[in-house]
Amino acid sequence: MSIGLNVLNSQNYLPPAITAAVKEYATIELGLGASAQELKHKEVTNIKYKVRGPMEVHLVGNSDLKLDISQSVSYLKEQGYQVEIYRVHQRSTKGIVFAHPKQLEKLENHGWLTLIDSTHKTNRYDWRLFTLEDSDTVAEALKKIRSYCHWTFCYILSDQSSVEFKSVKIVFSGVNTGEQECEVLLCVVHIMRTWMSKIHEKKPRDVMIAAMHKRTKIGCEKLIQEAINNCPVPTIQNYIRRNYMKNTQQWALWAC
Incomplete structure (x- = not known):
């Protein structure tokens, strides 16, 4: 049990x-269902924060921010990474872009489908990796990466x-600049997690999940309308209509 807790905790799950x-796991694999039911959220929370501290010691760098950044850049360069510090003037923000040549080679060969996401809690400042809080800063970082290699793109998967x-x-501005159109696909897992918190009514949520897995566009749109019609809460109806009715090609599996 303690091993399982530590593994899950290392991934920073809630x-x-x-x-x-x-x-x-305890119920199915170990036959300890009765004992496992005694485990409470509060106990897991306490264990999580007791373990998390020692595990994150290696993330604590120099207490001086400028020196910490400088040392990080030097370390990355020593490891063979291409590193660049940049500034977005209209946002007054700064960023650090780094990529290893082997990663850039993979991007050149397989970048037609690229996954983009942010990783949380990677350092003492609670910055994300990437810590890109606005589209201008993200865009500037992507431009830097494109300048490092020949990135042939087609689809980008994001949350x-x-x-x-x-x-x-x-x-990736597409045909307007003479490039191939880049389609943004939404991660199915992120969408279903969002529905768990936004679509509280179980029946319309189940219908939306069925719509996600429908193999035809017409069938998908029909199920979305069914979910709206059978939802008793007007705000949820509007949420589904506004966010998922006209963009099924981005999240529904019929488009694959």
């Missing part, structure tokens, strides 16, 4: 997710981030 996973979506459209 306590409810850790609790559910441990209970399921439901308007920042990421806008930045992709800025950098």
